[in-house]
Every structure is written in structure tokens, then in C-alpha cells.
Amino acid sequence: MEHTYRVVVVGIGPGSPDYILPVASRTIAGAKVLVGSKRALDTFGTPNQVTRIIDKDIKGVLDFIECHLASQDVVVLVSGDPGFYSMLAALRGHFAAERIKVIPGISSVQLAFARLAEVWQDASLISMHGRKAADDVLRYRPGHKLGILTDTQHNPSHIAGILLAQGWPDNACVWLCSNLSYDNEVVAALTLAETTGTPGFEHSVMVVKA
Template identity: 65%
Template sequence: MEYKVIVVGIGPGSPDYILPIASRTIAQAQVVVGSKRALDAFAPSDSKTKVIDRDIQGVLTFIAESLMTSDVVVMVSGDPGFYSLLVALRSKFTPSQLTVIPGISSVQLAFARMSEVWQDARLISMHGRKASDEDLAYKPNKKLGILTDHEHNPSHIAQVLMDHGWPIDGQVWLGEGLSYEEENHKKLTLGEARDITGFTHCVMVVMA
């Protein structure tokens, strides 16, 4: 029998936003990999677990070894197809060894909170990475959905965007803790966002 690596998108965090098939798959899992927060919240009490940490190669090795005797469920936040561990998994395992269950991305939820479409948005991540000049360059009617982090926070990104030609009165929406009880969002201009503190790990939507 060939066992599978089942990559499950667990959404932005709240159980309310996990697809039923994802919940069922996690509940039946014997081996579960995920962030500490995800494992504490969703992993079955009798399952074997592995925390996803900075040692990605160690995580991949654990999955490969566990795959000899069981399916391995890998929980990733949001949707597996949007800046997740799936990239590393595809470098180690063949497509036939992988099963992917989609999830709701925090970016999707951010646009939903705004009652705004995202089909015409450029979606990028500045969480632990830099964006290209092409992604950041201003164009009339351009719309960006951005994942942020402590270093590349809204204040920093607002200045970067203005350096790339965005107007100071460009519209910004910030959302943090999306789907959790402590969810917080704010609407402001790029100029105001340049001076804001907090919102370090959030979704930032910018519209010209």
C-alpha cells in the first residue's frame, strides 16, 4: 500500500473556517505535522505529531520516515497553494504521493471582510521575503493583497509603495487576527499607514 502526504489547508485559524473534509481528515490522522498552535488546536490526542520549525529538512525527513507505515497529514495555514510548505513538499515528494485539500486563505477572508472582489488583485507575500519592483510598481486602478511580517510591516510597506509611485492618498485596509475573537481591522490612507504601529503580521490590501 502506498501511503500519502495529505496537505490540509486549515484556513486563517478559527475552526469555523475549516472545510468539513479537512476536519474529517485531521480527526482520522495517525501522524500530524503542523505549527505548534495548529497541533494544539486540531491534532487528535492519540496522534504522533511533529512541529514545523525552522529545520524544514528535519520536518521533511520525519514525514518521509513516517510515510513508510502511515499517511501523514500536514496542516498548513490558509490555502496550501498560497505561500505554504507545499513548495518544500513538492521538492521532496512526487505529485502522486501528495493529496492536497484546499483551505480559505487569510487574503480571501480579508477581501470578504471588505466586501471587495479579489479576482483583479495582485497577491504577494512580504512575509520573510521581498517583493519585486514589478509587483510593487504603481498603476492606475491597481489592487494589491499583501502578507506582512514584523520587518515588512504596513508602515514599511507603505513607504516602499510610495517610493514606487503610489499616491499618498491611496486606500489601505489592514486586518490582523482574522477569524479569531481578537480580529482587528482598520481603513486608512497610505500616508497614514506609513506612520502606524502594530499590525505586524496581517493582511494589507492597497488600492489606487
């Protein structure tokens, strides 16, 4: 019976190897073909592995995976958890579900809420990393809680302005979490009004609580 090779999507957590599951570490160490961001490959790759950086040429990445999948499993590294705004969406659009195995990881949003000792079961978790969020998610209502992935354009200052326009109070609590799990981790506590004048914190997690 012919063996069916699979794409193994591994969540590598927020970045530090301390926050990666043992099964993920074993899978990465045993991989012959490894695909991931440059930082992920620099952190977890070894010289004897065939590697491909995930860049803007997503079709090229998918073609590379498909080519190597004919003879072996291909391990794809994604930041955080694969089920939360990752390369998994593109892989599911290209490969059948039975050809994909997913090993979960800890998302940066999950770690941000942990740093605050806050539950996130009642939060709206959204990404504004390269995308907009629906008004009904951003609109203020008492007790509302948000976990937001930011980017260069949709940085916390910009997002704070949007939330104020959506009726959030000036004194709503905001936490800006960057470089989570790294030695230079920062968790800054501000009000929403203060956040409008706060630069930086691009590619971070913004937690907002009414």
C-alpha cells in the same frame, strides 16, 4: 498490491475552526500522524496522534514525514490554502506529486477581501513575509490593487513607504487586517500616508487600492 501512502496537505484556513472545510476536519480527526505549527497542533491535534511541530529544521520535518510515510499517511497542516505560500512548496521539492494529496483551505488574503466586500480577481497577491516583492508588482498604476502578507520586518509602515516611493498617492486606500476569523479580529481602514506612521499589524494582511 502494495499500498502507497501519501502526504495529505490540509489547509486549515485563517485559524478559526469555523473556517475549515468539513473534509479537512474529517481528515485531521482520522489522522494517526499529524504535522503542523505549534498553534495548529494545539488547536486541532489530539493526544492519541503522533505529532511533529514544523520548526526551522525543515529537513528534520521532511525526514520525519518520510519515515512515517513508510507505514501510513501523514497529514500536514498548513495555514490558509496550501497553494499560497505554504509548506507545500517544500513538500513538492521532496516528494513526487502523486505522493501528495491537497485539501484546500481559505487563505487569510481571501478572507481579508471578503471582509471588505472587494473582488480579488483583479488584485496582485503577494507575500512580503520573509521575502521581497518585485518592483513591477509594487509600482503604482491607476486601478491597481494589492493583497500583501506582512511580517515583522516588512510591516505595513515599511511597506507603505515602499509603495509611496513606487508612485502610489498619499490618499490610496489601505486596510490592515489582523487576527482574521478570531474574536480579536481587527480591520483598520487608513490612507497610505497614515499607514507610514502606524505601528504593528505584523503577520497580517494589507490590502491596498488605488
